[in-house]
Amino acid sequence: MDTKYNIGNNNAQMNGMNNKNKFQIRDKPTPILFGNKNGLPPSPKRMKLNGKENKATIPNNKPKLSIQEQRKKLPIFDKRNKLIELVQKHKTLIILGETGSGKTTQIPQFIYSAQIHENGKIGVTQPRRVAAISIATRVAAEIGQGTQVGELVGYSVRFQDETSKKTKIKFMTDGMLLREAIFDRQLMEYNVIILDEAHERTIHTDVLFGIVKKAQKLRENRDLPPLKIIIMSATMDVDHFSQYFNNCQAVYIEGRTYPVSLHYTVKPHDDYEAACVATFFKIHKDAPPDHDVLIFLTGQEEIETCANRIRTLSKQPDVIGPPLKIYTLYAAQSHSQQMSIFQPSPANTRKVIISTNIAETSVTISGIKYVIDSGMDILQMCNFRCRTFHPTTGLETLKVQRISQEQAWQRTGRAGRDSEGHCYRLYTRSQFELMRKATIPEIQRANLCTVSLQLLSLGFHSMHFNFMDKPPKESITAASEHLVLLGAVENIASVVLTPIGKKMNKFPIDPHFSKIILSASEFGCLEEALIVVALMSAESILITPQSKREQAQQVRQKFHSAYGDLVTLLNIVREFNSVAQNNRKAWCHEHFINMKNILHVKEIKDQLEEICCKCGLSINSCGGQLDQLRKCLITGLFTNVAELYRDKQYITLDKRNTVQIHPSSVLHGQLPHLVIFTEVVQTNKCYIRGLTTIESKWIQDIVPEYVKSKNIKIS
Ligand SMILES: Nc1ncnc2c1ncn2[C@@H]1O[C@H](COP(=O)(O)OP(=O)(O)OP(=O)(O)O)[C@@H](O)[C@H]1O
Numbered sequence: 001m002d003t004k005y006n007i008g009n010n011n012a013q014m015n016g017m018n019n020k021n022k023f024q025i026r027d028k029p030t031p032i033l034f035g036n037k038n039g040l041p042p043s044p045k046r047m048k049l050n051g052k053e054n055k056a057t058i059p060n061n062k063p064k065l066s067i068q069e070q071r072k073k074l075p076i077f078d079k080r081n082k083l084i085e086l087v088q089k090h091k092t093l094i095i096l097g098e099t100g101s102g103k104t105t106q107i108p109q110f111i112y113s114a115q116i117h118e119n120g121k122i123g124v125t126q127p128r129r130v131a132a133i134s135i136a137t138r139v140a141a142e143i144g145q146g147t148q149v150g151e152l153v154g155y156s157v158r159f160q161d162e163t164s165k166k167t168k169i170k171f172m173t174d175g176m177l178l179r180e181a182i183f184d185r186q187l188m189e190y191n192v193i194i195l196d197e198a199h200e201r202t203i204h205t206d207v208l209f210g211i212v213k214k215a216q217k218l219r220e221n222r223d224l225p226p227l228k229i230i231i232m233s234a235t236m237d238v239d240h241f242s243q244y245f246n247n248c249q250a251v252y253i254e255g256r257t258y259p260v261s262l263h264y265t266v267k268p269h270d271d272y273e274a275a276c277v278a279t280f281f282k283i284h285k286d287a288p289p290d291h292d293v294l295i296f297l298t299g300q301e302e303i304e305t306c307a308n309r310i311r312t313l314s315k316q317p318d319v320i321g322p323p324l325k326i327y328t329l330y331a332a333q334s335h336s337q338q339m340s341i342f343q344p345s346p347a348n349t350r351k352v353i354i355s356t357n358i359a360e361t362s363v364t365i366s367g368i369k370y371v372i373d374s375g376m377d378i379l380q381m382c383n384f385r386c387r388t389f390h391p392t393t394g395l396e397t398l399k400v401q402r403i404s405q406e407q408a409w410q411r412t413g414r415a416g417r418d419s420e421g422h423c424y425r426l427y428t429r430s431q432f433e434l435m436r437k438a439t440i441p442e443i444q445r446a447n448l449c450t451v452s453l454q455l456l457s458l459g460f461h462s463m464h465f466n467f468m469d470k471p472p473k474e475s476i477t478a479a480s481e482h483l484v485l486l487g488a489v490e491n492i493a494s495v496v497l498t499p500i501g502k503k504m505n506k507f508p509i510d511p512h513f514s515k516i517i518l519s520a521s522e523f524g525c526l527e528e529a530l531i532v533v534a535l536m537s538a539e540s541i542l543i544t545p546q547s548k549r550e551q552a553q554q555v556r557q558k559f560h561s562a563y564g565d566l567v568t569l570l571n572i573v574r575e576f577n578s579v580a581q582n583n584r585k586a587w588c589h590e591h592f593i594n595m596k597n598i599l600h601v602k603e604i605k606d607q608l609e610e611i612c613c614k615c616g617l618s619i620n621s622c623g624g625q626l627d628q629l630r631k632c633l634i635t636g637l638f639t640n641v642a643e644l645y646r647d648k649q650y651i652t653l654d655k656r657n658t659v660q661i662h663p664s665s666v667l668h669g670q671l672p673h674l675v676i677f678t679e680v681v682q683t684n685k686c687y688i689r690g691l692t693t694i695e696s697k698w699i700q701d702i703v704p705e706y707v708k709s710k711n712i713k714i715s
Helices: 067-073 077-089 103-113 129-143 174-183 203-221 238-244 272-286 300-314 335-342 405-412 429-434 449-457 473-485 499-506 511-523 526-537 546-555 565-578 581-591 595-614 626-637 696-702 704-710
Strands: 005-007 046-049 052-055 092-097 121-126 153-157 160-162 169-173 190-195 228-233 249-253 260-264 292-296 324-329 350-355 368-373 376-381 397-402 421-425 641-646 649-652 658-661 674-676 679-682 686-689
Touching (some): 103 121, 121 174, 190 203, 526 626, 565 595, 565 626
Parallel strands (some): 153 169, 368 421
Antiparallel strands (some): 641 649
């Protein structure tokens, strides 16, 4: 391998691990001991605010830097020429730079200004939509001169394309670029592709590594304009990556804009959630109001519980600190809920964001001074069935586990972005050293159904694809078997998609759902199937505020169907469609329906309908004959059937897992004999939701091959 470049000598590394003094948190709940006293700023002047003792309102009286001044302060900024030279020279380049050095926001702009992309586009992938959207917004603002997102700088995430003919820098989720590859293997739209946050090793990024490598080669062989590939991260195994990309060049950019002090606990803590709360209140008591806090926890339930605890405790009379604005961030939230974390908090109010690993990479949330890292994450074990396109309908079992060192550094890097910061690691230094270095690639543990279908449409069988790290053989075989049952391929070794398989790939959704759509016209219920699939692809249309839970449930009671959740949601959409345009807002308000999300369902349905028309399907409706829809669901979701066996317990027919009906389901407490589900939620128990009742004889009639191959017996 060529020598690695080191650019820059600004050695402002994360600091703060060497102070032996200890401080103790005296507030409720249980104190946590950190091995560093430098965690908090020196005691500032206090003043009365909202009747409580609080910090002075001008904690930071440095003048705010303009956006261009902020750019110039980034460690990457004065390495522009050297970087441009390297990108020009190498067809593939690995760029490693510390979190906050300016890789994601600056490198696409450097390439653009040097016209390396010539007349093509610069595509930049991100593992998550929140990052893709927020970075596009930031880069458009940095370019200035009235640039709006969707013009020179745009983004593309599933069902939302904010690009135009003018777009030259396109941020997108890795899944979107993968879909584009299905339609053009050579990725001719782009002359430069940047795969950012490569260390995350999401399933899509891993597949993209192989796809872009192949596209580059194809273009080379066919004398087409070359494709430049840039792989970026703050934390990755450079040698492993370089080897995969034909021993390509790697460059390291040193330096962060602001230092982050690290604080480890003195002893291990089992109750990491309580430790987060305790640490938060310690910060809250002493830090100025505009010093915001970001807490990393694992999943929705835990995050909501923590938010409630902080909310309740902050109202106690003996708790000192400014007013709080509490945000939560996890995959199941609506897009607007997720983006609300970027709103500046009102004056003299502290913002606290409690998040899953969504906020772990790429995002900059202005004002975050403190990061509290629980050290835990949820490992997604996709052993139920394929991951679906919607995070909350992914039928995965989830397991809480320790994060990797890479993740710990990424979390730390969320502080110190617009001023110096602190990271509280709720684990000891030795626990950190015992953590695995890198995250296990998702492809090693995920169900490969969707990806196998996508690869087949590109002419590759997963078994023979040039993965950076090959997934287990059993996962590939299981995915292939599933695709056979869905009718997408003739047999597990086939590299050719059946006509149905080809059509399935035209839909930007999980193969199980595209199969339902493709079967629906035969069942005479395509209209209804499109609505149901659109509902499963969008954020929840229901609003159920905790304080008005009963009222919301009561007013929506009239839509409830004994057939289950999907038919109930279908009833809501049907009713909404019949309401006059000018009354819809009031109707949504009255029924606790999220108007934006229900309109988005309609948009998705229209997009899916357009694809149906291109596939030559005629739209038909079953009206009140909902058995047709219930039967049709079996064609795609046959692996998600659960049968009642005793005492409210259900058993899944496919993998024999024990599950229960989730309390939020309209079928909760009703104990139907057989249900099909779209979602598994794991808390202390394993719950299923998104239910529809079905009849046992239908399964044998609709998927006889499956029943035979799995030797399924239904009582
Ligand atoms: N939305 C934003 N609001 C305010 N400042 C921002 C924003 N996005 C980026 N910045 C500034 O630009 C800096 C560099 O951000 P950038 O995302 O380019 O860094 P990076 O090196 O890619 O980091 P990471 O590896 O964490 O993604 C941030 O530290 C911050 O100072």
